[in-house]
Amino acid sequence: MAELLDEGPFYHGTKADLRAGDHLTAGFRSNYRPEVVMNHIYFTALPDGAGLAAELAAGDAAPRVYLVEPTGEFENDPNVTDKKFPGNPTRSYRSAEPIRIVSEMLDWTRLTPEALQGWRDRLAAMGDDAEIIN
Template sequence: MEFSPFNPVIKLCLQGMSFEDKGMPEEAAQLFLKAWEDASDDHEKFLAAYYLSHHQKTTADQLKWFETSLKFALKINDDTVKSALPSLYLNISRCYNELGDHEKSKNNAELSELLQKHPSDKGPFYHGTKADLQIGELLTAGGNSNYKSEFKMNHIYFTALINGAGLAAALAKGNGAERVYIVEPTGNFENDPNVTDKKFPGNPTRSYRSEMPLKIIGEITEWSRPSPEDLQKFREKLDNSQGEIIN
């Protein structure tokens, strides 16, 4: 299952988050409720329930929606949602603690800690760029950020989503053709902290980074390209971003 910011339900969640950022919780809650009502598959229901949980007035209702989100996450059981499980279990643990059920709180906290370890994603992995590279070459850390050119990046970034790599290629600086390479990590890697448990629970974009090189083992030529209008919106969002890059 591939996470897509162009999915209608995910767009509603993004709009809801925008209202949260503006200090408009009631408007945000209405959008998250609409996302839940419009959700047509387990992944959409998992996300909508997660956001609804944050807009409940009682701990019991928060717990109900967190457990609903967890139910759908466990049904999906793929790497798109596995990274969200630690956060879900931790929130459920907090709710049980506030409700006085310390045994269930402890059990869920232990599950959260157990799942917080290294990513379980086995790939395949992709890297999007405008650089003309060859199979067998190594991609290494130390290049300039595509989003803040003054940054020298201490890690090399990649994803398990083809379309995500394609979007990265489209947003990359340079005038070359958009290229999506199949890559193989040569060492340990971690969830990209710039996206993990930020706007969305866990790491739904399956974005990772490593201090060790990535080996190019192939190239993809077909992926779903964003429309010019959507691409322009992404560029404007990056240009206007005030957030710091965790490097």
């Protein structure tokens, strides 16, 4: 059995309207780089991290944060772990296996318009140099 990385709870941020029992699966386009088809589903143990992901996701729908459960093994997200932050202080993970929606979280902290624009500006500045380890 694999070493348990984190006991959770876990969260996923998106603009998709999902229901309890739905499964998120790999094989869809990245919310941040639409030319990239993702081999993993990403999630975090920090509600505010999922909120940031929801706010930055493509589309005009309302951002949503869901409580999720991995259905299989998962690993540290190499896009942030040791590449940007030593260890895994963001408690960010990914799995090639589906994650199951448990419920929608309604009490997460929204970014101010200024903070959201700051994040968008940082992502835009990275441009095509923003490699996704997929």
